[in-house]
Amino acid sequence: MASMKIKKGDNVVVIAGRYKDQEGKVIAVNKKDNSLIVEGVNMVTKHAKPSMANQQGGIIQKEGKIDASNVMLMHNGVRTRVGFRVEDGKKVRFAKKTGDVIDTVIDKKKVRESK
Template identity: 60%
Template structure:
């Protein structure tokens, strides 16, 4: 299994699946399961019973995890791969399409 190059807060585009072509911001990354939760992507309905936290209960719409292989870092709306370079003694992520440092 390869290293996870996507981080929380990155803007990504879906490259495979039912939401192909959509963009969103990464909310969480689970490196162990190789998944990420992306804002507005892979929406599912969840039926919740009334509880102390949720008095009303009912049907909730929320994001489900998506496999990291199905998303790519987005630069100007286009998918790009991520590489690494050492600049000023620090290892930084670099967008392969533009050559610019990400963080």
């Protein structure tokens, strides 16, 4: 499976669909179905029963999933595509529009093998 270009904590803008041009921070990433949960985008209504965790119950507004293909990374206030390259033996994510390095990619498989 290819690594996802958007990570938790990234600022993104929706480029297609009902929520086009809305911006937000990525709260969660689901690699299995290639979807994201973005703060303040695709708000859905859930009916929650009273429970020990939620004494009140009732109607709750929360963010729903949005497909990763419908969002674009915002880096320094500019919409940009994301690429990967190797610098000093480490894989890094970079903004294709500006060429700036966004962050270093940590390969979880290699981390597990070294332990």
